Amino acid sequence: MSRAIVLAARPDGAPRESDFAVQEILPQEPDDGEVLVRNVFVSVDPYMRGRMRGVRTYVDPFAVGEPVVGGAVGRVVSSRDERFAEGDWVVSMLGWREEGVAKGDTLRRLDPELASPSTALGVLGMPGFTAWLGLVVIGEVREGETIYVSGAAGAVGSTAAQIAKLKGLRVIGSAGTAEKVDWLSSLGVEAFDYRETKVGDALADGIDVYFDNVGGPQLEAALTALRPFGRVIGCGQIARYNDVEPTPGPRNLGLLVTKRLRLQGFLVFDHSDRYGEFLAEVGPWVADGSLVYRETILDGLESVPTAFAGLFRGDNVGKMLVRL
């Protein structure tokens, strides 16, 4: 027997540990083309909150009573796909469970010599790829521009801020604790604590691009600060995911026309054909240390709900993971 975390109830507002439960699951055997994987790291990501609502957005919602699906890194226990052998490290979408069977086509093998396998869930995985896509494909950032990154100490934000620095931008970033601000400052980011400094004051010099990880009120300040032809990269809205009622949008959206702004949202899974391009550019920066990453790691499957709920309290610096 092994264990999984199931969605026990749809969260009402901020997710609570009681919205989840540990459940024993039956052992599975791989069929032809399938692989049995024992997870080592499971990922908790803000976007998963959206799938806990009972409505379809771009994917179906999670079912109550079922194990939660998401990113995970593990090792192959047994394989009936010739591309994978026992002991291989793989990244999967097996989610919040100790072990599971996946089709070989859904797995990607990791080389633990190249980078820590956990990075496949962070700086070299979905969050890092998201950061790169937002900057390069959606924001089309250029050397010499100024960018503001909200949620800059998170998995996506901290990667976006550093890629922007490496591409020659001036980077302003916000976070919610002194520790996070200190870390960002050490990376060359002009960092501020949004709980202490008004966003508008921090952006008073003007910006060219806003990398929006939080949604909500910060957008209004960013629209005011954006220069003509400015872009908003609509990446995430962690400040809004727990909303029970919709909140009003920015009062200054009329600036869209007068400043010729572009606001564009995106989802990483539409762009999987560019993952190789991302890895070719960002992989070497991670390998040589010019792009650093942090992980906040909790231990044990039963910690997953705490880790997940902690995302919305800002408990993490960098990527939040659970090690099994």
Next chain:
Amino acid sequence: MSRAIVLAARPDGAPRESDFAVQEILPQEPDDGEVLVRNVFVSVDPYMRGRMRGVRTYVDPFAVGEPVVGGAVGRVVSSRDERFAEGDWVVSMLGWREEGVAKGDTLRRLDPELASPSTALGVLGMPGFTAWLGLVVIGEVREGETIYVSGAAGAVGSTAAQIAKLKGLRVIGSAGTAEKVDWLSSLGVEAFDYRETKVGDALADGIDVYFDNVGGPQLEAALTALRPFGRVIGCGQIARYNDVEPTPGPRNLGLLVTKRLRLQGFLVFDHSDRYGEFLAEVGPWVADGSLVYRETILDGLESVPTAFAGLFRGDNVGKMLVRL
């Protein structure tokens, strides 16, 4: 002596006739490279409201006590630019005045055999070019898509709606009177009166593109109706130009990310290099009648303030002009 309309006071809310005054102006003689023009049509355009505020946006505000500058069509009285001769039809930025001197470089000669000179202020001028740019350059519309055009009976909207039809889109359009709705219906537009039908109901089938001429609350309904990868063409915000206080934005801007939407504003004057391309595509449609236009024409310089104020009451069908 000739006369001009000056800005007497900055409008507070909706512009009133009393915000303007008729003033005699001294006769001018053209210097080398200049042309004296007698205006035949002067243009009133919604964007001019923005320049009546006392703040700089993308251009300087109009000065109180000075003649109002804007689009006009007239005939050359005398010329010291070899490219223009007495009697030539020209389009200028001389604005709300009976006659004036302009540099030859700021004039474009019109061929009255090709199209009525007044079209240089409407379907073949700034409003028509705006419509085409919004669809082609900003919205990147494609055959088979569904577009919603607000303010669809205006100078920009009626041209945008028809160009979209000619490009093979399904077109839904809104206007504020039964007469306008009837006209749009006769053009093959699925037209509705936004004072009688909820925008959300009219868009219940979903849309791919929203051509926004009005700003404000309609955007919220459009965001809800937009399909994944939908675009909002931020062209104008006539419903907002008279606002004294900013109004809240759409409550559903979170859809930007989940639906991967793009909202983009633009101003026609950034794109003047594409005017020839516009004219080559749209000119023949106007000439052969496959794209029709309407003009609402008032007579006499003293009617200009009434014509301008009327834009915000929806008095016009198609392009609003004053004939001198």
